[in-house]
Amino acid sequence: MIKVIKNHIEFLKIFEQFLSTNDERLKKFSFNDKLLFNNYQYGFGVDLESLMSFWSNPSNFKSCRIAYVEEHNCEINSVIWWIKSFNEKIGKKILMQYIWLSFDPKNSIRLLNDGLRFAKDNNFDGVVIGNTFENKKLKNFLIKKGFQTDPEIFYKKN
DSSP states (O other), rough: EEOOSSHHHHHHHHHHHHHHHHHHHHHHHHHHHHHHHTTBBBBBBOOOHHHHHHHHHHHHHHTEEEEEEEOTOOOOOEEEEEEEEEETTTEEEEEEEEEEEEESSSHHHHHHHHHHHHHTTTTTEEEOOOOOOOOOOHHHHHHHHTOOOOOOOOOOOO
16 A cells, blocks of 8 residues: 655654665665665765655655555555655756665556656646666656656766
8 A cells, every 4th residue: 555654753753664674675775786875876875864864854844755655564665755846947846756765666666656646636747757777677667658868967976
């Protein structure tokens, strides 16, 4: 069953539950031989303390939508985290995928479709989804769903 985190207090509880449920898997989770937490974005690893600190603030939490699948035994193995934003450069309301992590491919698609439905039902002008690990299956799936690619992003660590 897909559930949505309602507030910053519930976020802390669910976040802890997800981490404890998947502790071992997260430590060794990789895609294309890249460890997820060591080289997640722009060559940096995920900082769990920073995530928890920032998003547990009620004003920050208002701009996100976190959906997850709770299994029958109360385990959470799949989550998709969206940021609701207004892009002032183009004057459009955009729903952006922030973190998408699933240990069950079936749940991944269910969560994605739930987010696309949410965007449509809430009059978002566009949806942005990243493909950080250059997953060919995801790329093909998104193209079939009508997504287009934007120019490459370049980054440099200082």
